[in-house]
Amino acid sequence: MFQFIVASGNNGKIREIREMLGDLGQVISQKDANILLEPEEWGSTFKDNALIKAKAVFNALPGNLYSVFVIADDSGICVDALGGEPGVKSARYASTTHRNAEDGANRCKLIIELEKRGVTSSRAQFVACVALVGIGSRGEYVEYVANGVCEGEVINKERGHNGFGYDSMFIPDGFSQTLAELPSEVKNSLSHRYKALLQIRDRLAHA
Numbered sequence: 762m763f764q765f766i767v768a769s770g771n772n773g774k775i776r777e778i779r780e781m782l783g784d785l786g787q788v789i790s791q792k793d794a795n796i797l798l799e800p801e802e803w804g805s806t807f808k809d810n811a812l813i814k815a816k817a818v819f820n821a822l823p824g825n826l827y828s829v830f831v832i833a834d835d836s837g838i839c840v841d842a843l844g845g846e847p848g849v850k851s852a853r854y855a856s857t858t859h860r861n862a863e864d865g866a867n868r869c870k871l872i873i874e875l876e877k878r879g880v881t882s883s884r885a886q887f888v889a890c891v892a893l894v895g896i897g898s899r900g901e902y903v904e905y906v907a908n909g910v911c912e913g914e915v916i917n918k919e920r921g922h923n924g925f926g927y928d929s930m931f932i933p934d935g936f937s938q939t940l941a942e943l944p945s946e947v948k949n950s951l952s953h954r955y956k957a958l959l960q961i962r963d964r965l966a967h968a
C-alpha cells in the first residue's frame with residue numbers, strides 16, 4: 762500500500778483524489794500531514810505549477826519515506842470563446858492580485874466575460890496536470906506528470922450544487938446536465954482529473 766499526501770488547499774480536489782486513489786492507500790491532505798506551506802504558482806503552464814506544488818511539499822517531508830508520494834494537481838478551465846482563458850489563472854480569475862478568488866466570484870467573472878463576447882455558451886476544456894513525486898518501494902526517486910482533458914460546453918449560468926469551482930457551468934460532452942447536476946461518481950468517471958489519475962495509477966504499478 763502507498764501513502765499519498767495531496768499538495769493542495771482545495772477541499773474539492775482533495776476529496777476527488779481520495780475517491781479516485783483511496784483503494785491504493787491512505788490519502789491525506791498536506792494540512793493533515795502538518796505541511797502548511799502555500800507555494801507561489803509562478804509557472805506559465807499547468808505542468809510547471811503541478812511540479813512546483815508537488816516538489817515544495819516533497820522537500821518539506823521529514824526524511825525520504827519509501828512508498829510515500831506527494832500528489833499535486835494544477836487544473837483549470839480553458840474557454841474557446843475567451844481565447845483559452847482563464848486557463849492557468851482559473852483560481853484567481855476574479856482577483857486583482859496573484860491570490861485566489863472565491864469560486865462564486867470566479868464564476869461571476871466568467872459569466873460577465875461570456876456576456877461581453879455576446880455568447881451564451883462556448884466550447885471549453887477542463888484540464889488537469891497531476892504530478893507524482895516521491896520515493897518508490899525500491900528507494901528510487903519518482904517524478905512523473907500526467908495530463909487529463911475533459912471536453913464540453915461552458916454555459917453563462919450556474920446549474921446544480923454538486924462539485925466545486927466551475928462545475929455548475931460546465932456540461933461534459935455526451936450529457937445535458939452540468940458536472941454539478943451529475944452525481945460525483947459520474948464526474949469521477951470522465952473528468953480531466955480522473956483521466957490524469959489513470960496514468961498516475963499506471964505509473965504507480967511500477968513504483
Ligand code: ITT
Binds near residue numbers: 769835
Ligand atoms: P491548490 O493549488 O491548492 O491545489 P487551487 O484551487 O488554487 O488549489 P489551482 O491553482 O489548480 O487550484 O486552480 C484550479 C482552478 O480551476 C480553481 O478555480 C478550481 O475551482 C478550478 N477547477 C479545477 N478543477 C475543477 C473541477 O474539477 N471542477 C470545477 N472547477 C475546477
